[in-house]
Amino acid sequence: MLCLGIETSCDETALALVRDGECVESVLATQMDVHALFGGVVPEIASREHYRFLGALYDELMRRTGLTLADVDVVAVTRGPGLLGALLVGVAFAKGLSLAGNKPLIAVNHLHAHLLAVGLEHELRYPLLGLLVSGGHTHIYRIDAPESLELLGHTLDDAATPMKGSVRCWACHIPAGYCWIVSPRGGLPMPICSRVRTPM
Numbered sequence: 135m136l137c138l139g140i141e142t143s144c145d146e147t148a149l150a151l152v153r154d155g156e157c158v159e160s161v162l163a164t165q166m167d168v169h170a171l172f173g174g175v176v177p178e179i180a181s182r183e184h185y186r187f188l189g190a191l192y193d194e195l196m197r198r199t200g201l202t203l204a205d206v207d208v209v210a211v212t213r214g215p216g217l218l219g220a221l222l223v224g225v226a227f228a229k230g231l232s233l234a235g236n237k238p239l240i241a242v243n244h245l246h247a248h249l250l251a252v253g254l255e256h257e258l259r260y261p262l263l264g265l266l267v268s269g270g271h272t273h274i275y276r277i278d279a280p281e282s283l284e285l286l287g288h289t290l291d292d293a294a295t296p297m298k299g300s301v302r303c304w305a306c307h308i309p310a311g312y313c314w315i316v317s318p319r320g321g322l323p324m325p326i327c328s329r330v331r332t333p334m
């Protein structure tokens with residue numbers, strides 16, 4: 135089975151062709167330079183850049199592989215979480231391809247995709263524990279199968295990603311001040327690091 139994957143959740147536009155779990159080819163356009171001027175990702179600019187890149191990246195992917203939409207069996211697209219406008223651009227593009235080629239469309243959870251992407255290069259042995267540190271998300275999952283992920287805990291106010299400097303004994307500098315793990319089963323949040331600043 136040949137799957138066309140489309141990702142536009144934040145500031146990178148990515149497309150890939152995956153056949154039976156192996157990446158055939160991928161293309162990527164980054165927006166880092168554009169957003170660097172503002173000190174962070176500007177959602178409206180990100181959306182416009184995705185719109186600008188998607189068609190050209192799709193054409194380049196198909197040119198590199200010598201394939202066409204007729205060769206694709208299914209279209210998969212990031213449906214969230216992410217920047218709303220950026221996601222809408224990717225979903226609209228994927229829906230257009232799905233309708234034009236009469237292909238099934240699969241909505242993909244961005245966070246689950248991060249956790250399972252390692253399976254493209256390494257065999258996954260279930261059950262396993264997945265730690266996700268990406269953008270505004272720090273989550274811990276129990277993964278029993280690709281379609282069976284259980285959220286065990288996550289940070290409440292911010293992700294570990296923006297930490298600056300080295301992490302020493304979990305002493306960290308986080309803009310919101312505290313880092314929390316919350317159990318999805320209820321109960322009180324448990325602090326995992328306190329308001330201790332590390333040298334920059």
